[in-house]
Amino acid sequence: MPIEPLLPLFHRLNREHFQGSLAPGGQSLVSLRWSDGRMTRTAGLYRYGPDLCEIVLSRPLLEPLPRQALLSTLCHEMIHAWVDRVLRVREGHGPRFRACMAAINASQSAFEVRIRHSYPLPGAAAGGRQPRWLARCLRCGVSRPYRRRVQGLACRPCCEALHGGRWHASCLLTFEPADNLAS
Numbered sequence: 001m002p003i004e005p006l007l008p009l010f011h012r013l014n015r016e017h018f019q020g021s022l023a024p025g026g027q028s029l030v031s032l033r034w035s036d037g038r039m040t041r042t043a044g045l046y047r048y049g050p051d052l053c054e055i056v057l058s059r060p061l062l063e064p065l066p067r068q069a070l071l072s073t074l075c076h077e078m079i080h081a082w083v084d085r086v087l088r089v090r091e092g093h094g095p096r097f098r099a100c101m102a103a104i105n106a107s108q109s110a111f112e113v114r115i116r117h118s119y120p121l122p123g124a125a126a127g128g129r130q131p132r133w134l135a136r137c138l139r140c141g142v143s144r145p146y147r148r149r150v151q152g153l154a155c156r157p158c159c160e161a162l163h164g165g166r167w168h169a170s171c172l173l174t175f176e177p178a179d180n181l182a183s
Contacts, residue, residue, distance in 0.1 A: 003063055006032040006055075006074065013075050017104045021086045022078060029085045030078075034059045043119055044073040046080035055081060061119050068111040075104060075113045094165070116156075135173040149175045 010032055014022045022029050030046075031054040039045075039058040047054050055077040062070050079100045083089050089096055093115050101113045131145030137155035139162075150173075158171040 003034060003059060004070075006034065006057065009071070009074055010055075010078070013071070013078055017075065017100075017107070018078065018082050018086075022082055029053065030055055030081045032057075043069070043117055044077045046077045046084070048081075048084055053081070053085065065119060069117070069119060071111040072113055073117070075111070076101075076115075079104075079113065098165075131178050133175045134178045135175050137171065137173055139171060145178060146175070 007028075010028065011023060014020055033054065033056055035056050035058050037059055039056065040060050042058060043061045044055065044057045047056065055074070057070070057073060057077070062073060079097050082100065083091060083094075083096050087096060091097060098115075101115070104113050131147050133146045133149050134143050135146050135150070135153060136143040137158055139158045140155060142155060142157065152167075153173045154167050154169075154171040155173055159165060159168055162168065162171065
């Protein structure tokens with residue numbers, strides 16, 4: 001998929017799914033841009049602060065994928081912006097985010113907004129480096145490779161199943177060196 005301008009897509013999705021609330025009077029509450037090529041581990045992000053409110057989409061991850069991946073990722077980040085800028089609530093993928101996501105998915109079938117995507121990482125992003133750590137959930141046994149240890153990381157499926165989607169210390173992941181796990 002060639003890179004396309006984000007602003008027309010933003011305004012279309014804003015009209016269709018956010019009743020124009022992310023651009024009152026045609027003036028966007030959030031800036032949009034493609035990454036400069038270095039964003040290779042996540043498809044998109046919403047950043048906010050006192051003088052900053054922007055959606056950044058990953059050129060390396062989304063460029064080779066179908067248009068639905070772009071629409072899904074942009075809409076996902078727009079939900080974050082809507083919860084933050086319109087509802088004025090600070091929550092990650094909490095109840096307001098999930099309700100909006102469900103409403104959007106129910107209203108159309110062109111793409112699906114999801115909490116997590118598993119887009120393939122481009123070869124350059126992997127850089128041939130193997131993960132140094134394996135994070136393991138002691139509750140459910142799920143494990144996932146990581147390039148670095150992340151303090152306070154909890155198992156998402158366990159948090160969702162046992163604590164209503166909220167982070168809980170009982171679901172913390174343990175990190176083991178990946179080289180000790182070679183079979």
